[in-house]
Amino acid sequence: MTTDPILDVRGVRKIYEGQKRNVEAIRDLTFSLGSNELACIVGPSGAGKTTLLKCIAGLLAVTEGEIVLEGQQITEPPRGMAVVFQEYGRSLFPWMTVRQNVELPLKEKKLPKAERKRLVDEALSAVGLADVTGAHPWQLSGGMQQRVAIARAVAYQPHMLLMDEPFAAVDAQTRAELEDLVRNLWERLGVTVLFVTHDIDEAVYLGQRVIVLSMAPTVVLADVAVDLPAERDQLHTRSLPRFAELRAQVYELVQRAKHGQRPEQEGAGRTASVAPSAPEV
Amino acid sequence: MNPLGIARRLLMVLGLPVALFAVWWVATINSTSFFFPPLRDILGVFGDTWLSGRLLADVVPSLIRLLAGYLIALVLGVSVGVAVGSSPTLRAFVEPVLEFFRAIPPPVLVPILILFAGIGNGMKVLVIVSGCIWPILLNTVEGVRGIDDVLRDTGRCYRLGPAARLRHLVLRGASPQIAAGARQALSIGIILMVISEMFAASNGLGFTIIQFQRSFAIPQMWSGIILLGLIGILLAFVFRLVESRALAWYRGLRMSQRGDG
Numbered sequence: 001m002t003t004d005p006i007l008d009v010r011g012v013r014k015i016y017e018g019q020k021r022n023v024e025a026i027r028d029l030t031f032s033l034g035s036n037e038l039a040c041i042v043g044p045s046g047a048g049k050t051t052l053l054k055c056i057a058g059l060l061a062v063t064e065g066e067i068v069l070e071g072q073q074i075t076e077p078p079r080g081m082a083v084v085f086q087e088y089g090r091s092l093f094p095w096m097t098v099r100q101n102v103e104l105p106l107k108e109k110k111l112p113k114a115e116r117k118r119l120v121d122e123a124l125s126a127v128g129l130a131d132v133t134g135a136h137p138w139q140l141s142g143g144m145q146q147r148v149a150i151a152r153a154v155a156y157q158p159h160m161l162l163m164d165e166p167f168a169a170v171d172a173q174t175r176a177e178l179e180d181l182v183r184n185l186w187e188r189l190g191v192t193v194l195f196v197t198h199d200i201d202e203a204v205y206l207g208q209r210v211i212v213l214s215m216a217p218t219v220v221l222a223d224v225a226v227d228l229p230a231e232r233d234q235l236h237t238r239s240l241p242r243f244a245e246l247r248a249q250v251y252e253l254v255q256r257a258k259h260g261q262r263p264e265q266e267g268a269g270r271t272a273s274v275a276p277s278a279p280e281v
Numbered sequence: 282m283n284p285l286g287i288a289r290r291l292l293m294v295l296g297l298p299v300a301l302f303a304v305w306w307v308a309t310i311n312s313t314s315f316f317f318p319p320l321r322d323i324l325g326v327f328g329d330t331w332l333s334g335r336l337l338a339d340v341v342p343s344l345i346r347l348l349a350g351y352l353i354a355l356v357l358g359v360s361v362g363v364a365v366g367s368s369p370t371l372r373a374f375v376e377p378v379l380e381f382f383r384a385i386p387p388p389v390l391v392p393i394l395i396l397f398a399g400i401g402n403g404m405k406v407l408v409i410v411s412g413c414i415w416p417i418l419l420n421t422v423e424g425v426r427g428i429d430d431v432l433r434d435t436g437r438c439y440r441l442g443p444a445a446r447l448r449h450l451v452l453r454g455a456s457p458q459i460a461a462g463a464r465q466a467l468s469i470g471i472i473l474m475v476i477s478e479m480f481a482a483s484n485g486l487g488f489t490i491i492q493f494q495r496s497f498a499i500p501q502m503w504s505g506i507i508l509l510g511l512i513g514i515l516l517a518f519v520f521r522l523v524e525s526r527a528l529a530w531y532r533g534l535r536m537s538q539r540g541d542g
Contacts, residue, residue, distance in 0.1 A: 108442060
């Protein structure tokens with residue numbers, strides 16, 4: 001599964017320096033993603049998921065350790081990475097139409113006009129929005145707005161796609177559709193996806209791997225391989241016995257994380273028996 | 282819109298002005314007071330006073346000075362406002378000074394500005410700039426500060442360059458507040474246009490109205506005041522037209538948010 005790692009998170013530590021006291025959000029995170037992998041990160045609220053994602057996106061500087069994308073250490077938002085934020089309503093430019101929103105990053109990449117048009121059209125039809133390109137984001141439903149954000153990410157042609165709880169704010173029906181959309185785009189585009197979520201079902205359904213984080217200061221609690229068939233659909237995959245087992249396994253891990261369990265406090269054997277740890281580099 | 286709707290809107294817009302003019306007309310119809318001549322006399326001299334020559338000789342120069350001062354204030358206010366709003370350090374450094382200058386009524390600066398800038402057009406434009414710039418600047422600072430963090434992060438993730446960030450993120454994001462400041466500045470600008478011409482001038486609306494007053498041409502003076510009001514309405518209308526086009530997205534966004542809540 002992991003060939004050459006495209007993303008390498010090595011010994012990352014993040015301390016927020018306040019005026020009175022410092023808060024250690026992430027203690028020591030190490031994992032890597034292979035090319036064209038789809039990994040989910042789950043953890044209880046306050047597990048520093050968003051902090052980690054911002055560090056990987058190059059929006060926050062790490063305190064220790066390093067994050068390497070395609071051989072380049074990340075110090076600022078890298079080329080070849082796109083991010084889909086949870087707050088779709090705040091991440092799209094409200095003064096631009098859907099088309100302009102998707103096209104803006106491509107203009108910045110200095111792509112020729114015809115190329116831009118092709119990419120925008122392809123991306124918008126891939127997310128099923130080919131007929132609302134002239135609308136403004138606020139004229140669309142929440143799910144459609146998130147589709148626009150996904151189209152913008154897809155048109156950007158990233159090698160690495162970060163998604164920060166992208167479907168936390170949409171209704172269940174829309175959510176299921178968007179999950180299938182992500183699987184579908186991932187299979188078609190050959191992009192590596194890191195999907196942060198607090199929803200255990202979603203993590204198991206989407207991922208090839210589920211990385212479970214501890215409470216802050218965060219470490220990797222477990223790295224669970226999801227050995228479900230590659231062909232997944234909402235009805236059948238979710239009713240497989242194996243899905244239920246994996247779901248229960250991850251659920252238990254997240255519960256333990258909530259109660260403050262950390263790998264170094266536990267017997268090393270127990271964590272290891274639950275899941276093989278991440279491939280170390 | 283159907284004809285009935287148009288009639289209704291016209292009634293709404295024109296009803297009160299027409300009523301007020303009617304009251305003025307009736308109340309002064311038999312007036313013998315030197316200072317409050319009948320409205321009939323005022324309107325009677327309006328055409329002769331303004332439309333024959335003075336429109337070009339006085340009204341146009343006034344408006345050009347207003348426009349120049351207003352545009353300079355707009356450019357300066359927005360540029361400095363963007364700089365101050367983008368940097369917390371700069372903001373902490375200059376904010377007390379900005380508040381100080383804003384608190385000074387611009388008319389008291391006129392005698393001082395005459396010392397520096399003489400009594401020509403430059404002084405009058407400077408007076409207008411000195412008053413108009415504050416609401417624009419301070420509102421721009423607030424607007425830039427208020428731009429959504431997620432939107433800023435989005436801009437960074439997609440590697441928008443400085444020019445695109447300024448044009449597509451900062452200026453557009455702050456534009457509702459910039460417009461609010463620009464609207465306040467417009468009425469301040471009209472006031473200062475008149476005041477700057479009352480001190481030392483050889484033409485202009487303010488100058489002419491003062492001349493009429495000093496030469497006891499009272500109906501002409503009143504007609505000048507009415508003209509000022511009309512210019513104010515016209516400029517506000519033009520402003521609204523521009524604003525409603527530039528901020529159509531903002532109205533839509535607000536309405537959709539209200540719909541959700």
